[in-house]
Structure formats: C-alpha cells, structure tokens
Amino acid sequence: MAYQTSCASYTSGRVGLSSATAVVADAAGREQTQHGSPLFPIACYAEDLSCFSVAWHWHEEFEFILAALGPIHVDVNKTRVRLNQGEGIFVNSGALHAVEQSPALLHSCVFHPRLVGGMDTIFWQKLIKPMTQPGAPAFFLLNEAVPWQKEVLACLRDAWREVADEPFDYENRARYH
Numbered sequence: 001m002a003y004q005t006s007c008a009s010y011t012s013g014r015v016g017l018s019s020a021t022a023v024v025a026d027a028a029g030r031e032q033t034q035h036g037s038p039l040f041p042i043a044c045y046a047e048d049l050s051c052f053s054v055a056w057h058w059h060e061e062f063e064f065i066l067a068a069l070g071p072i073h074v075d076v077n078k079t080r081v082r083l084n085q086g087e088g089i090f091v092n093s094g095a096l097h098a099v100e101q102s103p104a105l106l107h108s109c110v111f112h113p114r115l116v117g118g119m120d121t122i123f124w125q126k127l128i129k130p131m132t133q134p135g136a137p138a139f140f141l142l143n144e145a146v147p148w149q150k151e152v153l154a155c156l157r158d159a160w161r162e163v164a165d166e167p168f169d170y171e172n173r174a175r176y177h
Helices: 122-132 147-165 170-176
Strands: 042-048 054-057 062-069 072-076 079-083 088-091 097-099 105-111 139-142
Touching (some): 062 072, 072 088, 079 088, 079 139, 088 147, 105 147, 147 170
Antiparallel strands (some): 042 105, 062 088, 062 105, 072 097
16 A cells, blocks of 8 residues: 555555545535445545544444544544544444544544344344444444454454455455454
C-alpha cells in the first residue's frame, strides 16, 4: 500500500479500499453515501486526518474505526473518545459520530448489519437484532490490553486488509472476520 505525504488519502488503487470525501448528509445528519454495494454491503476507508475532519453524521450501517497512527479523537453522540495507535471503536447503527482533524491515520469499515447475517438467520436473532434495539450502546471501545478485545481488533484489521487488498474470495474472508 502506498502512503502519500500530501493531504490526499492513501489507497492501494484497488476498488475495495476507498478514500472518504466530505460527508454528505441530509438535514437530520443521515449520511447519504452508499457503502459498498447491495451484494456486498461494506466499504473500507484509509484516511489521513492531518488535512480534514469527518463531519457529524449517522448511518444505519455499523462502523469500526481503527487508529492506524494516532491518537484519533472520535465523538459519538455526546462522548469524546481518544483512540491511541492500535486501539479501535465500534460505532453502532444510528449513532451520531464525527472524527476530529489531527496528525493521524485511520482505517475504518462501514458495513450493513446484513453482511453478518440476514434477518432469517440465527446470527441476526442472536447478534444483530439486540444491537439495533433501543437502549443498545452507541459504541464499544476496543483496547489491546483486554484479551478478548485484542482478538476483536485482530479480526477487524484482517477484515479491513481483505477488503483493501481484494485477494481471491476476499468477500467471504472479510465477512468471516
């Protein structure tokens, strides 16, 4: 992957890895961007935050943000979170969030819950549906000092890498992670 020192985002030149542009949202803050495609509803981003911030927005998709080079300041609803390099955050569906401009690099993936499992699956019933109910947490912090969170971070990095590099069968492998 080529890293650029200008204010351009760094990308691999592949379709799977995208560079976010300014967030386009409606009057209620709902982001208008389609992340991925209807057949593979995930998009991964690599962003150099030294040149811009990510404006307040929300979307029905889940999102995880990894501090590839930190620290990164993420605001979710009314909570400010500092992510040091190697840490991450899972942002729930519908949570209003933004990322502050800083000399940092982030990796993120925005994916529709149906990527994990459709509504007629055990995955939806046990894992996704509870996350989309009123009262569910807006976010979860992920720190490598906690063993199970370290495993989650490794899976999220693997999923990001699969989409970024697009090897054979990357869709299945990204979904698995």
